[in-house]
Amino acid sequence: MKPTLQEIARQCGVSVATVSRALAGSPRISADTRRRILMCARRTGYRSDACRTVALIVPHFSFGGYFGGLLERLYRELAPSGFMPVVISAEHLEVLEQQEFCGAISLMAQSGLEAYWGRRHAMPLVCINTSPRHLDGIYTVGSNDEQGMRLALDHLLKLGHRRIGRLGGINSFGDPNNWNSYARDRTFRAVMAQHGLPEELYAAPGDDDFTDAVKSLLDRGITALIILNEGMELVTLHTLRLLGKRVPEDISVIAWSQPGVAGHLVPPPASLEQDFGALVRHSCELFRKLLAGEPVSDDVLIDYRFRPRSGTAPANGRPVKNDR
Numbered sequence: 001m002k003p004t005l006q007e008i009a010r011q012c013g014v015s016v017a018t019v020s021r022a023l024a025g026s027p028r029i030s031a032d033t034r035r036r037i038l039m040c041a042r043r044t045g046y047r048s049d050a051c052r053t054v055a056l057i058v059p060h061f062s063f064g065g066y067f068g069g070l071l072e073r074l075y076r077e078l079a080p081s082g083f084m085p086v087v088i089s090a091e092h093l094e095v096l097e098q099q100e101f102c103g104a105i106s107l108m109a110q111s112g113l114e115a116y117w118g119r120r121h122a123m124p125l126v127c128i129n130t131s132p133r134h135l136d137g138i139y140t141v142g143s144n145d146e147q148g149m150r151l152a153l154d155h156l157l158k159l160g161h162r163r164i165g166r167l168g169g170i171n172s173f174g175d176p177n178n179w180n181s182y183a184r185d186r187t188f189r190a191v192m193a194q195h196g197l198p199e200e201l202y203a204a205p206g207d208d209d210f211t212d213a214v215k216s217l218l219d220r221g222i223t224a225l226i227i228l229n230e231g232m233e234l235v236t237l238h239t240l241r242l243l244g245k246r247v248p249e250d251i252s253v254i255a256w257s258q259p260g261v262a263g264h265l266v267p268p269p270a271s272l273e274q275d276f277g278a279l280v281r282h283s284c285e286l287f288r289k290l291l292a293g294e295p296v297s298d299d300v301l302i303d304y305r306f307r308p309r310s311g312t313a314p315a316n317g318r319p320v321k322n323d324r
Contacts, residue, residue, distance in 0.1 A: 003044040011040050038097055044122065053084045054287070055096060055104035057113065061089050065231055065258060066274075070107055070128065073280040081288075096121070103291055105283055106130060110177045114138045124290035126283050130179045132299050137290065140299040141283040143274045145183035148304035152226055152254045152272060153191045155308065160315035161224040161252060164192070165217040166202040167236060168228030173202055184228060214239045218251070223315050227255035233262055233269060248313035255311075262307065269311030278302045 009016045014033065022029045022037040029037075056074055058067055071087065078085050083102075088095050090108060093116075103124035106113050111131035118136030125138045132140040156164055166188065171178045174185050192199045201222055205213030214236065217225065227236050233255040240247060247253050253269040255262055262271035282300045289296050 003041075008037060008040050008044065011044075012037050035097065038100065041100070051100050051102040052082050053086055053099070053101050054078055055101045056085050056087045057090060057093075057104055057106045057108060058087060059090050059107075059109050061087075067107055069258065069276050070280060073276055074105060074284070077280050077284045081284075103287060105287060110171070111179055112177060124287060126287045126290065128279055128283055137296075139286055139290075139296055140179070141279055141286060142179060142299065142301060143279065144301040144303045145180050146187045147301075148256075148272045148306070149184050149187040150191065151304065151306045152270075153188065155270065155306070155312065156224045156226075156252065156254065157195065159224075159252065159312060162195075162197055162315070163201060163220070163222045164197070164224045164226065165220070165222035166226050166228055167214065167217065167232065168202070168204060170204045170206075172204060172228045181228065188226075210235060211239050211242065215243055218243060218245065222251065224252040224254070224312070227253065227257075227269070230256050230258050230261075233257055233265060233271075237265060237267075237269065248311055252312035259305075262311075263309065267311055268309040270309050271307045271311075273305045273307065275302050275305060 005016045005019050009019045012019065012033075014037070018029060018033065019037055022034040056071060058071070062068075063071060075085050086101075088104075090113070096104070101123060104117075104121075104126075106125060106127045108127070108130050114125065114127055114131055114133040114136070117125045117138060118133055127138060127140045127142075129142045130140065132138050153164070166172070168181070172181045172185065174182065176182050189199045201217060201220055203213035203217050225236070227233055236255070237247065237253070240251065240253075245251050247267050247269065255269045255271050257269070257271035257273055259273045259276065262269050262273075279302055282302065286296060286300065
């Protein structure tokens, strides 16, 4: 049965009018009373029918690249439906207990919020590219990283590459808390093992040793490189030029890239791009269903877009003529 104002008033020992004013943010209600009422409402799963405030939870206040692209699209999708999106950093989750929200959409880079949410909140949560928690009604809309990695490897293997290196951040190789990277790593290892090819040609450069990391892979005889993180394309291509390597004549390059970025680089690497529009549409559709109490069957996976372009060549060094 749906919780009522009367039930919250009874549990908090206040009047229904006080509960109503507290949920509306009235300055007539003390901060302590308002906090107690909001905590009770959160615990019981009460949501005012008039509440349209949606928390968009990010790991930090960084609005460029991946996070900026998703936040902009989420606002454009939610606002016309009367929702008011509010961006909240993971460092300030206490805000969720200080005002009323009808639910949240998570843009966290690492999994973990879903477990915290199940212990603290009854309102809907949809996760973008992090783990679900179906036991608590938390679902994920994510990019299909298995499909994306298979596209990249199929392309390179058909070109004759057998020593394929990977370049990524510290969380890119087997971190179970990074939903996307874990799937990429697992799929890479499975495909390479299936073909009897080396799985351990990878490097995770820090801020000060990027050139050394790339050189270490080249010294190990790679003929193709997969860049695992959006935003690393430019510095990687620059580093390869500094090391005297031509793309694609000396080394083929496929990059996880932001939509509209890789095609403007010289030379343009082949790229795997997340479909931000589809991620946002399906996340908002799932959020509306959860908010309305409608049944949700499963998580949603969105396929990557693969752009071959001219950044890859056969292992013998001749470029493939493809500028898409």
